[in-house]
Amino acid sequence: MLDVSQLDADEVRHILATAAYFREINSRPVKKVPTLKGRSVVLFFAEPSTRTKTSFDMAGKRLSADTFALGKSGSSLVKGETLKDTALTLQAMNPDGIVIRHSSSGAAQFLAERLDCSVINAGDGRHAHPTQALLDALTFSRQWKGDFAGKTVLILGDIAHSRVARSNVILLTKLGAKVRLCGPRTLMPPRPDTWPVEVFSDLGKACQGVDSVMCLRLQLERQHAGLLPDLREYARTFGLGARHMKDAAPGCCILHPGPINRGVEIDSDLADSAESLILEQVENGVAVRMALLFLYLTRKSPEASQAMSPSGMPE
Amino acid sequence: MPEKQKKLDLAVRGALWFGPLKNAAKIGKAARTAGKGALRGQLVDVLVARGKIVALTPAGSLDLRAAHEVEAAGRVLLPSLTDVHVHLREPGQEYKEDIASGLAAAAFGGFGNIMCMANTKPVNDTASVTEFMLDQARRSWPAGPRLFPIGALTRGLKGEDLAPMAELAAAGCRAFSNDGRPVVSTELFRRAIEYAQDLDRIVIDHCEDPFLAPAAGMNEGVVSSRLGLPAQPNVAEAIQVARDVLLAEYLGAPMHLAHISCEKSVALIRFAKARGVNVTAETCPHYLTLTEDEAGGFSALAKVNPPLRTRADVDAVIEALSDGAIDMLATDHAPHAAHEKEVEFDEAPCGISGLDTALATTWELVRGGRLPFDAFLRAWTTAPCRRFGLPVNTFNPGDPADFVLFDQDAQWVVDAAGMKSKSKNTPLYGRTLRGRVAAHFLAGKTVVGIETAGA
Numbered sequence: 001m002l003d004v005s006q007l008d009a010d011e012v013r014h015i016l017a018t019a020a021y022f023r024e025i026n027s028r029p030v031k032k033v034p035t036l037k038g039r040s041v042v043l044f045f046a047e048p049s050t051r052t053k054t055s056f057d058m059a060g061k062r063l064s065a066d067t068f069a070l071g072k073s074g075s076s077l078v079k080g081e082t083l084k085d086t087a088l089t090l091q092a093m094n095p096d097g098i099v100i101r102h103s104s105s106g107a108a109q110f111l112a113e114r115l116d117c118s119v120i121n122a123g124d125g126r127h128a129h130p131t132q133a134l135l136d137a138l139t140f141s142r143q144w145k146g147d148f149a150g151k152t153v154l155i156l157g158d159i160a161h162s163r164v165a166r167s168n169v170i171l172l173t174k175l176g177a178k179v180r181l182c183g184p185r186t187l188m189p190p191r192p193d194t195w196p197v198e199v200f201s202d203l204g205k206a207c208q209g210v211d212s213v214m215c216l217r218l219q220l221e222r223q224h225a226g227l228l229p230d231l232r233e234y235a236r237t238f239g240l241g242a243r244h245m246k247d248a249a250p251g252c253c254i255l256h257p258g259p260i261n262r263g264v265e266i267d268s269d270l271a272d273s274a275e276s277l278i279l280e281q282v283e284n285g286v287a288v289r290m291a292l293l294f295l296y297l298t299r300k301s302p303e304a305s306q307a308m309s310p311s312g313m314p315e
Numbered sequence: 316m317p318e319k320q321k322k323l324d325l326a327v328r329g330a331l332w333f334g335p336l337k338n339a340a341k342i343g344k345a346a347r348t349a350g351k352g353a354l355r356g357q358l359v360d361v362l363v364a365r366g367k368i369v370a371l372t373p374a375g376s377l378d379l380r381a382a383h384e385v386e387a388a389g390r391v392l393l394p395s396l397t398d399v400h401v402h403l404r405e406p407g408q409e410y411k412e413d414i415a416s417g418l419a420a421a422a423f424g425g426f427g428n429i430m431c432m433a434n435t436k437p438v439n440d441t442a443s444v445t446e447f448m449l450d451q452a453r454r455s456w457p458a459g460p461r462l463f464p465i466g467a468l469t470r471g472l473k474g475e476d477l478a479p480m481a482e483l484a485a486a487g488c489r490a491f492s493n494d495g496r497p498v499v500s501t502e503l504f505r506r507a508i509e510y511a512q513d514l515d516r517i518v519i520d521h522c523e524d525p526f527l528a529p530a531a532g533m534n535e536g537v538v539s540s541r542l543g544l545p546a547q548p549n550v551a552e553a554i555q556v557a558r559d560v561l562l563a564e565y566l567g568a569p570m571h572l573a574h575i576s577c578e579k580s581v582a583l584i585r586f587a588k589a590r591g592v593n594v595t596a597e598t599c600p601h602y603l604t605l606t607e608d609e610a611g612g613f614s615a616l617a618k619v620n621p622p623l624r625t626r627a628d629v630d631a632v633i634e635a636l637s638d639g640a641i642d643m644l645a646t647d648h649a650p651h652a653a654h655e656k657e658v659e660f661d662e663a664p665c666g667i668s669g670l671d672t673a674l675a676t677t678w679e680l681v682r683g684g685r686l687p688f689d690a691f692l693r694a695w696t697t698a699p700c701r702r703f704g705l706p707v708n709t710f711n712p713g714d715p716a717d718f719v720l721f722d723q724d725a726q727w728v729v730d731a732a733g734m735k736s737k738s739k740n741t742p743l744y745g746r747t748l749r750g751r752v753a754a755h756f757l758a759g760k761t762v763v764g765i766e767t768a769g770a
């Protein structure tokens with residue numbers, strides 16, 4: 001699972017349906033199922049992450065898989081070692097799946113090319129963050145009752161450096177939604193004309209008639225890289241506020257991959273408002289990651305996969 | 316005829332020559348033609364005495380026996396190529412390449428003269444490093460290929476102080492460059508050009524504005540946008556080309572621009588040449604044949620600086636090379652060990668190992684009619700040799716007998732067995748190329764023999 005670009009729309013719907021099933025399990029008093037008992041999953045997070053790592057860890061444990069966390073700092077395995085050697089070392093431990101988060105674009109593919117087990121990309125550089133896009137899609141799907149056609153999503157903020165934006169543009173387009181991008185030109189990717197999107201530099205115009213706004217986290221170091229004058233000006237120009245929501249379509253929802261900079265990319269009140277689905281995203285994240293671990297770790301044996309199809313799973 | 320009094324040392328019979336044959340009429344024998352389409356040539360004999368060309372004549376027209384007779388059997392005759400831009404890594408990084416292995420790649424790649432850049436460890440900024448390089452070359456390949464070191468323009472390539480260019484020139488440095496580490500201070504760069512002028516040496520500039528973009532080895536455009544990779548826009552190169560040609564004009568100094576990769580730079584070079592600026596430019600085989608799409612799967616083998624550009628850039632560069640706006644070809648041979656390239660894209664060093672594949676890939680353009688044979692010859696032989704004062708063979712009597720017999724239909728695989736360079740870092744790795752050097756003679760001496768070729 002390197003990026004959503006490798007999935008067709010039917011496969012996405014299948015993943016979302018599976019995730020919806022796990023979401024139901026997650027609401028039960030006893031949340032653990034034995035589906036992946038005896039399977040091991042390495043959580044290789046070479047870049048700091050709390051939310052995604054915890055989400056995967058919880059997803060694995062709820063499926064009864066054994067999860068092993070491996071970080072960049074404090075691990076003798078990774079110190080001074082090339083990614084290739086890390087890959088070979090991990091391979092030698094025979095895990096069933098590896099979840100990788102890495103600061104270099106392409107790192108997940110690099111690992112997948114050298115490993116036999118399933119590799120799930122938990123974010124590689126600026127390139128892709130497929131599990132985030134899928135959990136966002138699950139959130140939209142629940143909100144829109146599965147119908148993406150004719151819906152418009154505005155992705156707001158630092159598009160250039162965002163793997164979340166790249167994966168969401170691909171996935172939303174695939175599911176039939178329209179995507180708009182808004183942000184200062186300094187934070188737009190090169191050649192946005194080759195992306196299937198509409199680009200806006202005026203947030204007011206960008207919000208008109210949209211069914212959802214997805215705010216991205218602004219990395220505060222962008223100011224020092226000379227891409228922004230200061231956060232105050234950014235917040236005034238590109239921070240999402242209640243005033244922007246007036247022109248949006250009725251029922252417009254707000255998403256944010258977190259962590260939020262309150263008062264920078266989004267007004268604090270708005271983040272806590274009824275339109276905000278930010279916490280539901282987190283909840284859906286666990287379900288989507290359970291679905292992916294289930295589907296990818298059982299796919300090599302079709303019979304096993306059938307026997308353990310989510311609907312036929314033991315209670 | 317005067318040739319009859321000479322004792323011939325070498326005669327190569329029945330080679331296929333696509334260039335002009337000046338003395339065919341004088342001899343009164345029509346040459347037999349061979350080949351097809353745009354590439355229609357004549358079968359010729361090459362006669363050599365005391366390391367020099369005696370005659371290039373229609374095959375069988377002169378009945379003179381030589382001490383060493385070679386049957387070319389219709390292989391293509393080419394003058395040895397000259398490469399004014401290679402990195403041989405010795406001293407300091409011999410695990411990537413050393414002078415002996417670099418010269419081997421040159422010999423088997425068809426190159427008779429190569430100019431090596433100064434970014435060794437230590438940097439070639441003292442006479443002792445230059446002399447060491449020349450010694451290593453003489454020891455490993457005494458008959459050539461000939462090595463002509465390029466001295467550092469600034470001490471340690473740091474861009475802070477001028478290198479001792481007079482000392483370096485006296486030791487054998489043929490030109491000066493800060494290749495790989497562009498001189499960001501335009502004032503210092505100006506002084507370096509002026510200083511080199513007194514030494515009758517040309518400054519070679521690696522055109523890149525490092526403030527505009529880091530040396531990412533990836534073109535800023537559609538592919539970098541999709542992959543989320545840091546990238547260099549083509550203007551990072553073109554801005555520096557503009558600076559350089561304006562400086563060259565202002566100072567009345569010669570300037571050579573390294574590895575031109577994009578249309579914008581070509582336009583500026585045309586502008587400068589139209590104004591009479593003493594500027595020459597080179598491009599590399601990979602900018603004629605590959606695009607940014609090569610890096611589409613995060614392949615670090617396609618990471619090179621300047622980066623592979625777009626199809627439109629490739630077309631503009633081929634056109635410029637064909638009409639002479641870009642004067643010459645060079646490989647920018649940049650060997651890196653396998654473990655250095657087998658890392659995340661953004662961690663990998665920039666560079667392509669090029670000496671082994673340059674002739675085959677550029678000949679493919681000639682064969683396909685995209686690059687005229689004349690332009691091919693100029694770009695690999697006369698233009699670089701005349702610009703930098705190196706020996707050149709135009710097959711006129713008295714020219715150095717440096718030439719290649721090229722088996723244009725021989726197929727070979729670009730891999731560890733097919734390459735002589737220590738490093739196999741090329742996006743062509745694993746592909747099959749057509750065209751291979753069957754024999755190589757320098758000053759009439761065999762450096763690659765027909766019997767050893769393909770070994």
